Amino acid sequence: MERESMEFDVVIVGGGPSGLASACRLMQLAESSGTEISVCLVEKGSEIGAHILSGAVFEPRALNELFPDWAERGAPLNNPVTHDDYYFLVNDTNRIKISPWMLPSDSHNAGNYALSLGNFCRWLGEQAEAMGVNIFPGFAATEVLYNDDGSVAGIATGDMGIAADGEKKGTFTPGYELRAKYTLFAEGCRGHLGKQLIQKFELDKDAGPQHYAIGFKELWDIEPEKHVPGKVVHTMGWPMGFGRDGFSGSYLYHLEGGQVAVGLIVDLGYKNPHVSPFDEFQRYKHHPLVSETLAGGKRVSYGARAIVKGGLQALPELTFPGGMLIGDDAGFLNMLKIKGSHTAMKSGMLAAEATFEHIAAGGVGADVVSGYPEKFKASWLFDELYRARNTGPAIHKFGVLMMSPFQFIDQKIFKGNLPFTLADPTPDYATLKPAASSKKIDYPKPDGVLSFDKLSSVFLSNTNHEEDQPCHLVLSDPSIPVAKNLPMYDEPAQRYCPAAVYEVVDEPGSGPRFQINAQNCVHCKTCDIKDPAQNITWVAPEGAGGPNYPNM
Numbered sequence: 001m002e003r004e005s006m007e008f009d010v011v012i013v014g015g016g017p018s019g020l021a022s023a024c025r026l027m028q029l030a031e032s033s034g035t036e037i038s039v040c041l042v043e044k045g046s047e048i049g050a051h052i053l054s055g056a057v058f059e060p061r062a063l064n065e066l067f068p069d070w071a072e073r074g075a076p077l078n079n080p081v082t083h084d085d086y087y088f089l090v091n092d093t094n095r096i097k098i099s100p101w102m103l104p105s106d107s108h109n110a111g112n113y114a115l116s117l118g119n120f121c122r123w124l125g126e127q128a129e130a131m132g133v134n135i136f137p138g139f140a141a142t143e144v145l146y147n148d149d150g151s152v153a154g155i156a157t158g159d160m161g162i163a164a165d166g167e168k169k170g171t172f173t174p175g176y177e178l179r180a181k182y183t184l185f186a187e188g189c190r191g192h193l194g195k196q197l198i199q200k201f202e203l204d205k206d207a208g209p210q211h212y213a214i215g216f217k218e219l220w221d222i223e224p225e226k227h228v229p230g231k232v233v234h235t236m237g238w239p240m241g242f243g244r245d246g247f248s249g250s251y252l253y254h255l256e257g258g259q260v261a262v263g264l265i266v267d268l269g270y271k272n273p274h275v276s277p278f279d280e281f282q283r284y285k286h287h288p289l290v291s292e293t294l295a296g297g298k299r300v301s302y303g304a305r306a307i308v309k310g311g312l313q314a315l316p317e318l319t320f321p322g323g324m325l326i327g328d329d330a331g332f333l334n335m336l337k338i339k340g341s342h343t344a345m346k347s348g349m350l351a352a353e354a355t356f357e358h359i360a361a362g363g364v365g366a367d368v369v370s371g372y373p374e375k376f377k378a379s380w381l382f383d384e385l386y387r388a389r390n391t392g393p394a395i396h397k398f399g400v401l402m403m404s405p406f407q408f409i410d411q412k413i414f415k416g417n418l419p420f421t422l423a424d425p426t427p428d429y430a431t432l433k434p435a436a437s438s439k440k441i442d443y444p445k446p447d448g449v450l451s452f453d454k455l456s457s458v459f460l461s462n463t464n465h466e467e468d469q470p471c472h473l474v475l476s477d478p479s480i481p482v483a484k485n486l487p488m489y490d491e492p493a494q495r496y497c498p499a500a501v502y503e504v505v506d507e508p509g510s511g512p513r514f515q516i517n518a519q520n521c522v523h524c525k526t527c528d529i530k531d532p533a534q535n536i537t538w539v540a541p542e543g544a545g546g547p548n549y550p551n552m
Helices: 017-033 061-066 117-130 192-200 277-284 288-294 341-360 371-377 380-387 391-413 454-460 480-489 526-530
Strands: 004-013 039-043 083-089 095-097 134-137 141-146 152-157 160-162 168-173 176-185 212-221 231-237 248-254 259-267 298-308 323-325 473-475 502-507 511-516 536-538
Touching (some): 017 061, 117 134, 176 192, 176 341, 192 323, 212 277, 248 277, 298 526, 341 380, 480 502
Antiparallel strands (some): 083 095, 152 176, 160 168, 212 298
8 A cells, every 4th residue: 555645845743842833933934924834743642742741840931932922822821930949959868958049040940830841732732723734643753755865855654553563454554655845853852763864964973972861750639738839849969869970850840730740850871770760769759858748649640751961062963955853853951941842942943934934935855954053053042052061061070069069160150151161972871880880779669659660650651552563662683681781781771761661581491581561661762862782772653652641
């Protein structure tokens, strides 16, 4: 069966803040100029927002530019930040509150909003559809299409109804070819098509290695007397410590409706292969700073996703013939602000403006839209990332405690304009030490009150995949997990995965076997990033598979 093909001026891959902002900006430019433009956006989640996971404290700067009348349009920014607290967690009991004057101005949250980023994206999707954008949720982009000259021609969505053995089932439906003059890739962190494009066009040849963290989030209904609307709490230090072997930061946001969002962000450059980021998160909730808020409450949702945080030094080239990278596919996260939504939106808006101008001037799909990186370098987005460029590398180089005086000098005295830029040359997958020389960690068993196991957590993420389909977690060499990773690192996939996807099972008479429970996958991409052999490749499963996050 041949695939049907549809033609558009612009195809956007991904329905997050960047992709949706880009789609809306394209339609605004077309309307203001009295021209027509056809825009298609595909989203692998079952609906817009289904795969969106973030704390989130949202800075409205890009939104103010995109929709100055966002309040009249009903944007779900109803919970302004009212308290803005920072702490060092010294150990599992003690904490030190940090005075606001010691923090960089970019770390303050006055004027921001604590919200559900998923619901915000649902609202953005409604605006885009009302403006004429063709939105196709439940369709996973699985292939980049190329013209004869090697330029990007669009994408193809995945076939539906393929059995695990590769044979076509009775429900087989071929994917669609969505062809465009220009294709904008906004897949989010570690997008699997973006990864291919970076390699094909050598977009990272002049960039440092990208760096990542894994972020966890739970929603809790808490007792009314403990709820403080708009209260925002951030921490660093315990449970991962203060040194260079690994670090973590946490958040506790009081949202609307008597709920709080609680989460831990664990840097994926950690060195001890016995670390389990999920279990670090579970024990973090027992710290009195957190437990006194959660006690008596009920956990209602769970999710996890990787976060790109390499900064300006790791930013690849943004354009290639026929397309460009936007949002987290490129790595627009401000580590200093601990925010990426407004930066992702701005990158999508800049790409939309450059693309529209290029099409209006008669540009063809084989072209590189040079106006996009030019606009980026002239924007406040570049200024933000430049000021924050040393934040991540300083933590890796000096550790949390020693980074603090460096950060004070960098931000308070030089305003982010130190005359040098720190390098961060070691990729996250290459940091692990041998298991035999690393300290084993005895994580406490979950109590079912504040801490929980992985499977009950995955249940709350509403994750589901069609079981009879090819595994979307592809091993380049199936022997490596047991033959190499197990003796060297005690196969860390068992621990860095937040969803119990990977297991080492002892088979009587035949020894250990590496098992992949792909049905559990919450699409966080951590395995694609942290596997020390770089043997695991995450590819998109059937469209609409994965988590279905409500209010996350």
